[in-house]
Amino acid sequence: xxxxxxxxxxxxxxxxxxxxxxxxxxxxxxxxxxxxxxxxxxxxxxxxxxxxxxxxxxxxxxxxxxxxxxxxxxxxxxxxxxxxxxxxxxxxxxxxxxxxxxxxxxxxxxxxxxxxxxxxxxxxxxxxxxxxxxxxxxxxxxxxxxxxxxxxxxxxxxxxxxxxxxxxxxxxxxxxxxxxxxxxxxxxxxxxxxxxxxxxxxxxxxxxxxxxxxxxxxxxxxxxxxxxxxxxxxxxxxxxxxxxxxxxxxxxxxxxxxxxxxxxxxxxxxxxxxxxxxxxxxxxxxxxxxxxxxxxxxxxxxxxxxxxxxxxxxxxxxxxxxxxxxxxxxxxxxxxxxxxxxxxxxxxxxxxxxxxxxxxxxxxxxxxxxxxxxxxxxxxx
Ligand code: PMP
Ligand code: GLN
Numbered sequence: 563x564x565x566x567x568x569x570x571x572x573x574x575x576x577x578x579x580x581x582x583x584x585x586x587x588x589x590x591x592x593x594x595x596x597x598x599x600x601x602x603x604x605x606x607x608x609x610x611x612x613x614x615x616x617x618x619x620x621x622x623x624x625x626x627x628x629x630x631x632x633x634x635x636x637x638x639x640x641x642x643x644x645x646x647x648x649x650x651x652x653x654x655x656x657x658x659x660x661x662x663x664x665x666x667x668x669x670x671x672x673x674x675x676x677x678x679x680x681x682x683x684x685x686x687x688x689x690x691x692x693x694x695x696x697x698x699x700x701x702x703x704x705x706x707x708x709x710x711x712x713x714x715x716x717x718x719x720x721x722x723x724x725x726x727x728x729x730x731x732x733x734x735x736x737x738x739x740x741x742x743x744x745x746x747x748x749x750x751x752x753x754x755x756x757x758x759x760x761x762x763x764x765x766x767x768x769x770x771x772x773x774x775x776x777x778x779x780x781x782x783x784x785x786x787x788x789x790x791x792x793x794x795x796x797x798x799x800x801x802x803x804x805x806x807x808x809x810x811x812x813x814x815x816x817x818x819x820x821x822x823x824x825x826x827x828x829x830x831x832x833x834x835x836x837x838x839x840x841x842x843x844x845x846x847x848x849x850x851x852x853x854x855x856x857x858x859x860x861x862x863x864x865x866x867x868x869x870x871x872x873x874x875x876x877x878x879x880x881x882x883x884x885x886x887x888x889x890x891x892x893x894x895x896x897x898x899x900x901x902x903x904x905x906x907x908x909x910x911x912x913x914x915x916x917x918x919x920x921x922x923x924x925x926x927x928x929x930x931x932x933x934x935x936x937x938x939x940x941x942x943x
Contacts, residue, residue, distance in 0.1 A: 585905035609834035626654025650810035658791035665787035674723035683910030730875025864937030878927035
């Protein structure tokens with residue numbers, strides 16, 4: 563036992579590590595933790611290799627390779643119509659999770675509160691608590707998981723420092739609507755709030771929905787840290803590379819922390835991505851590819867004892883097993899892994915208290931069709 567008190571006394575291993583480990587142990591198909599089972603673009607791999615051969619192997623600029631930041635600014639102008647100052651507003655980070663943590667650390671002081679919608683990606687709450695602040699929870703209800711704005715307005719008070727939004731949303735696949743944007747705008751007009759916008763799944767969007775990035779709205783961007791992940795966009799979650807975008811004054815504070823926490827990110831991938839970002843199809847076609855995987859899996863699951871909930875983005879879809887089994891999500895997920903050899907993630911893990919008794923599990927469908935089909939076959943059992 564360590565001789566000091568834990569900073570996170572109630573936290574154990576994340577559900578993603580737990581289920582992936584169990585999947586390995588039982589040789590199960592892993593539809594739990596979110597990552598593709600197929601190879602990333604070989605051209606991008608070659609560009610990294612070339613970057614290393616060319617000698618790009620020393621510390622990069624602390625804020626990120628300048629050409630990469632310039633290319634990110636061009637991409638943002640192309641996609642969202644917003645002109646950014648690449649020197650002052652963009653910082654390359656070791657992944658999206660780190661960007662979110664650094665943003666929260668930049669703004670939070672002990673006693674502050676942060677509005678968190680549940681179900682929520684599991685790093686948000688520990689990140690808030692490590693900064694001495696407290697989460698204030700607003701529950702989203704299945705099957706649509708729309709934001710109950712009247713509850714948000716009731717929860718905001720003078721201690722509320724920030725709100726975290728995530729679109730497309732993990733685990734539900736819900737995407738922000740025009741009405742959500744209207745509400746966010748009036749919220750920050752009324753209260754001195756900052757927004758952490760987790761947009762790591764920006765390109766994984768379906769059904770002709772448009773990604774309503776907060777980068778589109780100058781009044782929202784003026785108060786936001788918007789966080790992205792190259793791992794999600796280029797099928798390389800193991801690269802752990804992403805970036806944050808914020809107004810210049812907020813970014814100054816973000817960088818004060820970043821320079822002492824990691825200083826700079828892996829250079830070769832940054833050099834490669836600066837070139838690869840020119841190839842727009844690589845990210846523009848991603849939504850369509852992922853939508854066809856969602857549809858394929860959903861079709862394969864017809865007749866299995868699971869009912870699909872709507873998912874308009876991310877590479878996740880939630881399925882209800884109510885009526886079929888009485889056990890909790892975590893018990894069912896473990897049993898499916900051990901007995902049917904298909905790993906999933908219980909949605910209860912995305913609530914600080916397990917949520918209301920919800921019999922819903924999340925499947926990750928960024929897999930090849932043979933694997934999705936085999937998983938569905940096993941789940942029909
Ligand atoms: N936010 C959400 C909602 C995610 O699902 C993930 C995936 N891990 C991240 C952030 C972080 O991505 P990264 O691996 O780049 O840290
Ligand atoms: N974002 C991934 C998921 O939701 C997992 C990331 C992680 O393992 N921390 O499955």
